[in-house]
Amino acid sequence: MNIILLGPPGAGKGTQARKLVEERGMIQLSTGDMLREAKTSGTDMGKKVAAIMDAGELVTDEIVIGLIEEKLRGDNAGGFIFDGFPRTLAQADALGALLEKTGQTLHSVIEMRVDDDALVSRITGRFTCGNCGEGYHDVMKRPAVDGTCDVCGAQDMQRRADDNEESLRTRLMEYYKKTSPLIGYYYAKGQLKDVDGLADIDDVAKSISEALG
Numbered sequence: 001m002n003i004i005l006l007g008p009p010g011a012g013k014g015t016q017a018r019k020l021v022e023e024r025g026m027i028q029l030s031t032g033d034m035l036r037e038a039k040t041s042g043t044d045m046g047k048k049v050a051a052i053m054d055a056g057e058l059v060t061d062e063i064v065i066g067l068i069e070e071k072l073r074g075d076n077a078g079g080f081i082f083d084g085f086p087r088t089l090a091q092a093d094a095l096g097a098l099l100e101k102t103g104q105t106l107h108s109v110i111e112m113r114v115d116d117d118a119l120v121s122r123i124t125g126r127f128t129c130g131n132c133g134e135g136y137h138d139v140m141k142r143p144a145v146d147g148t149c150d151v152c153g154a155q156d157m158q159r160r161a162d163d164n165e166e167s168l169r170t171r172l173m174e175y176y177k178k179t180s181p182l183i184g185y186y187y188a189k190g191q192l193k194d195v196d197g198l199a200d201i202d203d204v205a206k207s208i209s210e211a212l213g
């Protein structure tokens with residue numbers, strides 16, 4: 001089963017994708033994580049996208065479609081979770097064509113509904129384990145021992161360069177201008193299901209499970 005998690009920055013796409021990986025053995029394809037990895041490893045592409053990402057703008061369609069195309073050729077035993085992709089109508093068309101070309105289908109698009117006030121507090125309080133990627137929050141999800149990851153025990157908590165109010169404002173504008181039209185796009189195809197992203201993390205996971213059947 002291949003699915004898309006659609007929602008603004010901080011909607012909880014990454015959090016729920018990781019749960020689906022654990023519970024259903026699905027494969028998370030996060031274009032944000034792929035781009036951050038390229039940035040950290042200092043590849044030519046990473047250098048090209050660094051300033052764009054830090055400012056909260058979208059990277060070109062060509063780059064992200066190329067990243068996804070490469071991953072679609074790999075193992076798909078548990079199905080893909082597209083997290084943060086597609087983000088434009090051009091990316092959505094490209095994904096449809098790529099899935100068709102590789103003999104795969106899209107099962108559902110889960111729209112995670114949240115309001116902007118919740119997003120600001122989620123994003124500005126977020127930090128992540130640099131070793132295993134587990135996500136935390138200053139108020140809503142603290143590790144049991146400050147500075148130590150509950151999952152892998154590493155002491156390498158990190159904050160993203162674009163998790164500040166100024167970049168977040170740009171990220172939200174980009175979402176409303178370029179990504180939110182995908183809600184109508186997938187609704188028209190009969191693939192859209194929405195969940196309340198403001199509920200507790202476990203309740204959101206339950207709603208997603210019910211939506212997927």
Ligand code: AP5
Binds near residue numbers: 135197
């Ligand atoms: P990306 O990495 O995709 O970031 P994003 O879409 O802005 O989403 P986030 O990762 O910030 O949020 P999320 O929805 O995953 O929320 P999370 O689960 O972490 O993209 C970053 C940049 O890369 C873009 O700005 C762009 O430059 C570039 N890029 C990436 N893909 C691209 C593409 N396709 N095209 C062009 N450019 C692209 O949760 C957030 C916080 O809230 C956490 O602390 C978490 O613990 C907490 N939380 C989660 N759920 C709940 C809940 N239910 N209740 C309470 N707290 C919760």
